[in-house]
Amino acid sequence: xxxxxxxxxxxxxxxxxxxxxxxxxxxxxxxxxxxxxxxxxxxxxxxxxxxxxxxxxxxxxxxxxxxxxxxxxxxxxxxxxxxxxxxxxxxxxxxxxxxxxxxxxxxxxxxxxxxxxxxxxxxxxxxxxxxxxxxxxxxxxxxxxxxxxxxxxxxxxxxxxxxxxxxxxxxxxxxxxxxxxxxxxxxxxxx
Numbered sequence: 001x002x003x004x005x006x007x008x009x010x011x012x013x014x015x016x017x018x019x020x021x022x023x024x025x026x027x028x029x030x031x032x033x034x035x036x037x038x039x040x041x042x043x044x045x046x047x048x049x050x051x052x053x054x055x056x057x058x059x060x061x062x063x064x065x066x067x068x069x070x071x072x073x074x075x076x077x078x079x080x081x082x083x084x085x086x087x088x089x090x091x092x093x094x095x096x097x098x099x100x101x102x103x104x105x106x107x108x109x110x111x112x113x114x115x116x117x118x119x120x121x122x123x124x125x126x127x128x129x130x131x132x133x134x135x136x137x138x139x140x141x142x143x144x145x146x147x148x149x150x151x152x153x154x155x156x157x158x159x160x161x162x163x164x165x166x167x168x169x170x171x172x173x174x175x176x177x178x179x180x181x182x183x184x185x186x187x188x189x190x191x
Contacts, residue, residue: 002115003114003123004112005111008106018039019127020034024082027078031049031124038126039134045099047098054093061075061076062077062094063078087110094108095107104136
């Protein structure tokens with residue numbers, strides 16, 4: 001049984017991605033659910049996959065539900081189409097579009113194939129997360145521990161304060177004559 005490893009990039013920032021492993025006979029609906037879970041999105045909106053080529057052009061559609069629109073070719077259904085049946089080459093790509101009003105778009109790229117499954121993993125599974133996921137409904141979703149961790153990462157260390165960086169409000173304590181002296185002290189010597 002083949003295990004397919006996909007990298008799912010958020011279209012707006014390729015530095016934000018998730019790696020998902022899935023069995024080749026599992027369906028696109030299972031991949032859909034795994035992508036949404038890995039990006040912490042809800043499952044309340046319509047979605048579709050498009051088979052794609054190296055230029056990220058949209059090909060055959062694989063839909064969650066049948067839509068009332070004219071199709072060039074009848075779309076496949078996510079719940080019926082196995083992922084392995086749509087793999088044409090070792091670098092197969094798909095485009096995943098979620099919530100047609102917000103138009104969340106993800107680039108799905110096959111990056112590996114394993115011949116044996118890992119008995120410790122329940123497939124499909126997200127095995128790597130890179131970057132902070134975009135918030136599905138604005139800033140509401142990111143006000144939690146992840147935001148605090150980001151703030152801590154970029155806080156100035158005490159050593160930076162002695163290098164001339166002060167606390168907020170320190171500039172109000174500085175006397176205008178002190179400011180002139182400090183500028184003059186830092187100026188290069190005249191020729």
